[in-house]
Amino acid sequence: MKTDQNNTIEETTIAIIGAGVSGLTLATFLRKSGVACVVVERRDRAYTETRQRAGVVDARAVKMFEHWGLAEKLLSGPVAQTIDYRLNDSSHIFEIVGEDGSPARFCTQQMLIVNLLKELIDVMAGDVRFDVTDVIIQNEENQRPQITYSNASGSHELICDYIIGCDGDRGVSRSSIPDSILTKYSHEFGYAWLAALVEAPVTGHPIMGISDHGCVAQLPRGPHRSRYYLQCELSDGSEDWSDERLWNEIRLRLNDETIKNAMVHDKFFVPLRCVVYSPMQYRNLFLAGDAAHLVPPASAKGMNLALYDIDILAQALLSALQNQDTAALENYSDTILPHIWNYQDFSVWMTDMMHDAGDPTQHGTFRQMTARARLDNLFHSPTAARLHSEYQRGTN
Numbered sequence: 569m570k571t572d573q574n575n576t577i578e579e580t581t582i583a584i585i586g587a588g589v590s591g592l593t594l595a596t597f598l599r600k601s602g603v604a605c606v607v608v609e610r611r612d613r614a615y616t617e618t619r620q621r622a623g624v625v626d627a628r629a630v631k632m633f634e635h636w637g638l639a640e641k642l643l644s645g646p647v648a649q650t651i652d653y654r655l656n657d658s659s660h661i662f663e664i665v666g667e668d669g670s671p672a673r674f675c676t677q678q679m680l681i682v683n684l685l686k687e688l689i690d691v692m693a694g695d696v697r698f699d700v701t702d703v704i705i706q707n708e709e710n711q712r713p714q715i716t717y718s719n720a721s722g723s724h725e726l727i728c729d730y731i732i733g734c735d736g737d738r739g740v741s742r743s744s745i746p747d748s749i750l751t752k753y754s755h756e757f758g759y760a761w762l763a764a765l766v767e768a769p770v771t772g773h774p775i776m777g778i779s780d781h782g783c784v785a786q787l788p789r790g791p792h793r794s795r796y797y798l799q800c801e802l803s804d805g806s807e808d809w810s811d812e813r814l815w816n817e818i819r820l821r822l823n824d825e826t827i828k829n830a831m832v833h834d835k836f837f838v839p840l841r842c843v844v845y846s847p848m849q850y851r852n853l854f855l856a857g858d859a860a861h862l863v864p865p866a867s868a869k870g871m872n873l874a875l876y877d878i879d880i881l882a883q884a885l886l887s888a889l890q891n892q893d894t895a896a897l898e899n900y901s902d903t904i905l906p907h908i909w910n911y912q913d914f915s916v917w918m919t920d921m922m923h924d925a926g927d928p929t930q931h932g933t934f935r936q937m938t939a940r941a942r943l944d945n946l947f948h949s950p951t952a953a954r955l956h957s958e959y960q961r962g963t964n
């Protein structure tokens with residue numbers, strides 16, 4: 569490492585931008601394989617460990633962690649094998665079936681992050697640099713790539729072989745790719761979800777509630793809490809949703825007057841949309857996770873698609889670095905994107921069904937009836953049920 573007063577110049581093999589689920593999983597796999605890497609993250613460790621988001625690691629991702637010998641250390645929480653699809657006052661328990669491998673786990677995203685950081689930093693002595701600012705990517709043809717960033721100790725240059733953009737939808741990695749290279753494909757659903765973390769556990773099965781008054785879901789977030797999602801207007805904000813209104817709507821949409829108000833820890837609003845950026849690589853920069861694609865939370869696939877990217881990318885990087893075979897890396901985007909489009913289709917299917925089968929205000933009663941027929945199919949056609957299970961498990 570070269571140092572002048574306020575500037576350091578270092579080398580590593582792989583620079584990862586973002587210590588979310590994709591960046592930390594990749595860094596852990598690389599570190600376990602003996603590959604040098606540095607993760608730079610704009611937030612502090614405490615913030616990344618407490619950011620509440622996803623709650624289910626699907627069966628495919630569980631299998632990936634098992635393959636790396638890390639499932640026991642990283643994953644916690646009960647298995648996720650049922651969903652209660654409620655249609656107004658009727659309840660239909662869907663059993664997610666799979667012939668091989670372990671089932672999905674209710675492991676919250678922040679628990680996975682806490683465990684990844686513990687494993688990567690505290691056990692493997694991995695290099696994660698928090699609180700960085702002004703990350704800039706240099707990714708010129710025929711030159712070693714590098715990132716520059718600043719932190720409390722000054723400015724830094726990190727020269728590397730590959731840069732991995734794991735910095736989410738609002739990061740810097742994707743925007744370093746020229747517009748002439750990148751295509752954005754997107755779909756807006758026209759409504760939002762209010763996401764509320766409450767001090768009340770799921771007492772039966774996780775619920776996907778379809779109601780004439782709008783969609784509602786209740787999913788576990790640890791032993792004492794759950795996350796409620798309520799369909800709402802795109803323009804809605806906190807001022808429109810008092811705690812009292814939230815609980816009244818939950819009771820109304822689940823048709824259950826026995827549900828009691830509980831403490832609401834946080835509320836935020838997520839516009840429902842699907843986005844894919846293509847290609848997911850440019851020269852020596854590779855995108856993974858939300859930096860490259862977004863799905864609405866209705867499908868519970870965002871974190872799992874990020875983990876899928878990392879599964880493929882980690883193998884491709886190891887093949888290039890350890891066997892000097894760059895074919896998988898060169899084909900990374902082409903390998904990943906068919907899977908991403910497949911799960912975009914599932915997300916659209918799931919989101920449309922959940923919303924159209926309920927309140928007909930947006931798409932009318934014809935779409936309401938076809939969406940209900942689609943839902944009904946899951947409980948009467950073993951073929952439809954099996955396909956749905958495969959998507960839920962992440963194995964399709």
Ligand SMILES: Cc1cc2nc3c(=O)[nH]c(=O)nc-3n(C[C@H](O)[C@H](O)[C@H](O)COP(=O)(O)OP(=O)(O)OC[C@H]3O[C@@H](n4cnc5c(N)ncnc54)[C@H](O)[C@@H]3O)c2cc1C
Pocket residue numbers: 585586587588589590591608609610611616621622623624677700703734735736737738739740763838856857858859865867868869870871872873874
């Ligand atoms: C309300 C909600 C509910 C969800 N529910 C589910 C669910 O049930 N199931 C599911 O599978 N998915 C779900 N998701 C999606 C899931 O949370 C994301 O897909 C997942 O976080 C993607 O991981 P990532 O590592 O790609 O990005 P992120 O988790 O966004 O991590 C990106 C990291 O990069 C850092 N960063 C950003 N910019 C910079 C920069 N310039 N320099 C350095 N660091 C930077 C960020 O601080 C962050 O730590 C949900 C999302 C939301 C918002």
